[in-house]
Amino acid sequence: xxxxxxxxxxxxxxxxxxxxxxxxxxxxxxxxxxxxxxxxxxxxxxxxxxxxxxxxxxxxxxxxxxxxxxxxxxxxxxxxxxxxxxxxxxxxxxxxxxxxxxxxxxxxxxxxxxxxxxxxxxxxxxxxxxxxxxxxxxxxxxxxxxxxxxxxxxxxxxxxxxxxxxxxxxxxxxxxxxxxxxxxxxxxxxxxxxxxxxxxxxxxxxxxxxxxxxxxxxxxxxxxxxxxxxxxxxxxxxxxxxxxxxxxxxxxxxxxxxxxxxxxxxx
Amino acid sequence: xxxxxxxxxxxxxxxxxxxxxxxxxxxxxxxxxxxxxxxxxxxxxxxxxxxxxxxxxxxxxxxxxxxxxxxxxxxxxxxxxxxxxxxxxxxxxxxxxxxxxxxxxxxxxxxxxxxxxxxxxxxxxxxxxxxxxxxxxxxxxxxxxxxxxxxxxxxxxxxxxxxxxxxxxxxxxxxxxxxxxxxxxxxxxxxxx
Numbered sequence: 001x002x003x004x005x006x007x008x009x010x011x012x013x014x015x016x017x018x019x020x021x022x023x024x025x026x027x028x029x030x031x032x033x034x035x036x037x038x039x040x041x042x043x044x045x046x047x048x049x050x051x052x053x054x055x056x057x058x059x060x061x062x063x064x065x066x067x068x069x070x071x072x073x074x075x076x077x078x079x080x081x082x083x084x085x086x087x088x089x090x091x092x093x094x095x096x097x098x099x100x101x102x103x104x105x106x107x108x109x110x111x112x113x114x115x116x117x118x119x120x121x122x123x124x125x126x127x128x129x130x131x132x133x134x135x136x137x138x139x140x141x142x143x144x145x146x147x148x149x150x151x152x153x154x155x156x157x158x159x160x161x162x163x164x165x166x167x168x169x170x171x172x173x174x175x176x177x178x179x180x181x182x183x184x185x186x187x188x189x190x191x192x193x194x195x196x197x198x199x200x201x202x203x204x205x206x207x208x209x210x211x212x213x214x215x216x217x218x219x220x221x222x223x224x225x226x227x228x229x230x231x232x233x234x235x236x237x238x239x240x241x242x243x244x245x246x247x248x249x250x251x252x253x254x255x256x257x258x259x260x261x262x263x264x265x266x267x
Numbered sequence: 268x269x270x271x272x273x274x275x276x277x278x279x280x281x282x283x284x285x286x287x288x289x290x291x292x293x294x295x296x297x298x299x300x301x302x303x304x305x306x307x308x309x310x311x312x313x314x315x316x317x318x319x320x321x322x323x324x325x326x327x328x329x330x331x332x333x334x335x336x337x338x339x340x341x342x343x344x345x346x347x348x349x350x351x352x353x354x355x356x357x358x359x360x361x362x363x364x365x366x367x368x369x370x371x372x373x374x375x376x377x378x379x380x381x382x383x384x385x386x387x388x389x390x391x392x393x394x395x396x397x398x399x400x401x402x403x404x405x406x407x408x409x410x411x412x413x414x415x416x417x418x419x420x421x422x423x424x425x426x427x428x429x430x431x432x433x434x435x436x437x438x439x440x441x442x443x444x445x446x447x448x449x450x451x452x453x454x455x456x457x458x459x460x
Contacts, residue, residue, distance in 0.1 A: 165282035173290045200429040218279040
């Protein structure tokens with residue numbers, strides 16, 4: 001797929017790998033269910049299975065490790081903090097070592113490992129999904145997955161369309177804001193000095209024109225959509241069709257096997 | 268105006284506002300103790316400018332975008348990890364905050380005043396958001412109340428107080444310059460046309 005179809009640079013890293021080629025629907029279902037069955041793991045066997053799946057995901061994505069680490073980095077220090085908290089706070093089991101006022105118990109080490117491992121696996125799978133699937137593909141996938149819900153009143157197609165519109169307009173509005181800020185600077189606006197309230201206030205002459213310009217665009221867009229006969233999702237045809245392949249079925253079979261083995265190992 | 272037209276307009280407004288939310292997360296004001304972004308300011312405005320329903324939908328859209336890895340959260344973060352991580356409590360309280368601010372703004376639309384908007388923004392845009400964010404920190408991360416207060420609430424309060432003031436000014440100005448929430452009576456007249 002060409003870069004032109006994906007105007008928004010997200011976390012997505014284009015490549016040709018097994019994970020990239022999978023249908024977004026299959027990947028969404030996998031990650032969604034995976035995030036729930038992670039909590040089924042109660043012992044070492046369960047966790048090694050989960051770690052195995054996560055690591056094979058990393059291998060199959062063909063994304064360089066530094067890129068993946070960059071995706072995880074924002075939450076990494078929180079994971080470490082959580083682990084340290086549990087290390088110091090949890091009591092129970094044998095005393096392993098004492099460091100001044102802090103006593104580390106066996107249970108503390110176990111708790112810290114389990115919780116940070118669980119967080120790490122959750123974050124890793126989420127990151128893999130967004131690294132290998134573009135936001136547009138995900139939007140399409142979600143729309144198709146939510147399709148059955150249209151019968152009970154969830155406007156899946158409208159929702160997906162609104163997401164595409166928002167993605168489309170982020171760069172536009174960003175540029176617009178840049179322009180307005182430059183214009184206000186030329187008139188003598190100062191964004192970089194003064195106390196807290198003054199600094200936040202200095203954005204008022206940016207926000208108001210920015211909002212009004214966004215609203216004008218919304219108005220024009222609505223007019224254009226109506227003129228072209230948009231009547232909601234029903235009967236709308238699409239330029240990119242999703243195709244369910246053999247690999248996608250395999251992924252779901254793996255998911256089923258994984259869930260059953262975790263359930264079985266739980267005891 | 269027919270119902271179809273109103274529907275398309277609402278969709279366009281909610282989508283554009285979600286884009287505004289994304290953009291506002293990238294405006295960082297470097298200040299001690301913590302750098303602030305304008306994201307929560309725009310969350311408040313989603314309610315007070317668009318009204319309850321559209322505000323709610325635009326924030327939900329924004330969260331979906333974040334879930335899909337678009338770098339829309341403050342500082343260019345995104346991805347599912349952020350929405351289940353330790354700071355998830357704040358993010359998930361936003362749609363409700365926008366809805367409640369919008370609902371109250373709609374109710375006092377005839378006599379909209381700066382101080383009324385300020386109260387709505389402070390109660391829901393600050394009080395409610397930090398209540399959810401702080402509780403989530405305690406539940407998910409296992410912080411005790413004091414640690415959550417010191418690490419997750421207090422450093423952000425001065426910035427958010429300033430944002431509530433600015434949000435009230437902006438909402439009031441926009442409601443005069445470009446009214447989007449229409450009084451109920453006028454809307455029903457339009458629907459009948």
